Amino acid sequence: MNHRERVLTALHHESPDRCPMQVSFTPEFAERLRADLRLKGTALHNPHGGGNTYDLERALQEDMLLTSVGWANSYYQEPLTYTDEWGIGWKSIEYNTPFGPGRYTEIASHPLADIQAIETYTPPDPARPELYIEAERVVREYKDEFWIVGVTVTTVFECAWALRGYERLMTDMALDPDLANRIMEFPFQFHLAAARRLVELGVDMIWIGDDVGAQNAMLISPSMWRNYFKPRMATFISELKGINPLIKVAYHSDGNIYPIIPDLIEIGLDVLNPIQPACMDPARLKREFGDRLCFWGSIDEQYTLPFGTPQSVRGEVLERLQTFGKNGGLILGPTHHVQLDTPLENFWAMVNTITRTPYLSDS
Amino acid sequence: MNSITQEIYDGIVNGQSPVVGQKVQEALDSGMSPVVILNEGMIAAMAEVGKRFECGEYFVPEMLIAARAMQTGLALLKPHLQQSDLQSKGKVVIGTVKGDLHDIGKNLVGMMLEGAGFEIVDLGTDVSPEKFVTAAREHHGALVAMSALLTTTMPNMKTTIEALNAAGLRGQVKVLVGGAPVTENYARQISADGYAPDASRAVALAKSLV
Numbered sequence: 001m002n003h004r005e006r007v008l009t010a011l012h013h014e015s016p017d018r019c020p021m022q023v024s025f026t027p028e029f030a031e032r033l034r035a036d037l038r039l040k041g042t043a044l045h046n047p048h049g050g051g052n053t054y055d056l057e058r059a060l061q062e063d064m065l066l067t068s069v070g071w072a073n074s075y076y077q078e079p080l081t082y083t084d085e086w087g088i089g090w091k092s093i094e095y096n097t098p099f100g101p102g103r104y105t106e107i108a109s110h111p112l113a114d115i116q117a118i119e120t121y122t123p124p125d126p127a128r129p130e131l132y133i134e135a136e137r138v139v140r141e142y143k144d145e146f147w148i149v150g151v152t153v154t155t156v157f158e159c160a161w162a163l164r165g166y167e168r169l170m171t172d173m174a175l176d177p178d179l180a181n182r183i184m185e186f187p188f189q190f191h192l193a194a195a196r197r198l199v200e201l202g203v204d205m206i207w208i209g210d211d212v213g214a215q216n217a218m219l220i221s222p223s224m225w226r227n228y229f230k231p232r233m234a235t236f237i238s239e240l241k242g243i244n245p246l247i248k249v250a251y252h253s254d255g256n257i258y259p260i261i262p263d264l265i266e267i268g269l270d271v272l273n274p275i276q277p278a279c280m281d282p283a284r285l286k287r288e289f290g291d292r293l294c295f296w297g298s299i300d301e302q303y304t305l306p307f308g309t310p311q312s313v314r315g316e317v318l319e320r321l322q323t324f325g326k327n328g329g330l331i332l333g334p335t336h337h338v339q340l341d342t343p344l345e346n347f348w349a350m351v352n353t354i355t356r357t358p359y360l361s362d363s
Numbered sequence: 364m365n366s367i368t369q370e371i372y373d374g375i376v377n378g379q380s381p382v383v384g385q386k387v388q389e390a391l392d393s394g395m396s397p398v399v400i401l402n403e404g405m406i407a408a409m410a411e412v413g414k415r416f417e418c419g420e421y422f423v424p425e426m427l428i429a430a431r432a433m434q435t436g437l438a439l440l441k442p443h444l445q446q447s448d449l450q451s452k453g454k455v456v457i458g459t460v461k462g463d464l465h466d467i468g469k470n471l472v473g474m475m476l477e478g479a480g481f482e483i484v485d486l487g488t489d490v491s492p493e494k495f496v497t498a499a500r501e502h503h504g505a506l507v508a509m510s511a512l513l514t515t516t517m518p519n520m521k522t523t524i525e526a527l528n529a530a531g532l533r534g535q536v537k538v539l540v541g542g543a544p545v546t547e548n549y550a551r552q553i554s555a556d557g558y559a560p561d562a563s564r565a566v567a568l569a570k571s572l573v
Contacts, residue, residue, distance in 0.1 A: 094462060095461075102515065104464075167427055167470070171427050174425060216560055217419060221422045221424075301514070341514055
């Protein structure tokens, strides 16, 4: 069973030989891993897939390869400060871990902070052929063996708040829906066009979504999500399936989004990511939605991977396989890019337990 | 509650900043006591907002617009309040720890504490332990509230508590922590005085610590 067949089997709610795996890393963790694996390569690793070399993913025996078009590629750029093609300003901030320093790129300025700017704002053009060169290559070189995911995450809300400002956009959503909708159309139309093109190029799955969950509850009310995002996500899914009825669609949101899972199923979603176990109980989701929805992620990045032990990581993977992954329907991996604070022993405990545990094992 | 304080209360709960501004001005013009406007109209309204958030009726946008409405009212009210009227519940030095720029959680906690009558000293984001120490020294007796979103920055809460210790201030300040990866257990481990899972519960925690 190759990587692609493994994912396809799992997404058909059947048990493959082992659980499919997808893992991404921050650039600093990728560097550490590269040294550990004695792999050459110096290019800055993009965890969303844009410009990625896929050498680490292949060395780990991952089953899905990600290729990204859209605003999410603005993260983790090389310069300390930069302005992306959306006009959004970025700066770097350093942090320290027991394994050395790293830096995050964070949003520093918003081109639509001033309402007037919306009148003259022009978003980037999603029809530029150069945006799709990497996706074409990934499909051409790897599709026979791997499950290829076209990434258009930060689909509406995240890119819109980066354009407008976080608190400003959420205030608009409560007080000025017309304005909020006008802003949201910029990223929505861009990412829809990009996703359509990626489907035409032959990717197997499109990954959409926005962080609308906080740790214990949604950031915005379920009704607000239904008002602003459900129709847009429904359009997304139906348009993509109109191009290729076999395409799978995955939706990402951090945190607790339990109330809107039935809505996502209703509009035709196939896969939910990343299922933070501290926010939503994976076993409960499997019981309630497992017959209609597949899951991707679920290995805890808030405690187990950075602060747990190899034993606790292994235990968590096995527990997921027995509950969340019962009868397929699961792609395992960390809920977020593996961070630099993660001990390599924990990382390898996760990867090795996933790749070396036969699916039907009782272990 | 009379009708105008009720209107101020409703305006805040519903996030109607212009209504609150207008009604607070009307109340002041009619000679109503600023303390009554503050306590019955505004602090009571923010308590209700917190309650609605805790029970899952309100989410971040509703809290933001309520806080904005409150701040509009407060700006009009402040010049009319005597120092003695304010009877601040206490002072809170608040910030997101070093290496972390995420501020929505910290801001919501600050807004809710302000709405409950606390005085807020907002140090912003990426706040070094030294900065927390300096602020704790300057604002003698203040609570220190720290926020972190990331596992890579959360350890700076511990570093900050150690810095407060080293500065000989730990006995004089109570420390509150919160943020996505932070747990009650972690708070205990680093010897914080309290943990709250959200902005509304942070208010109850702060009240219990002053």
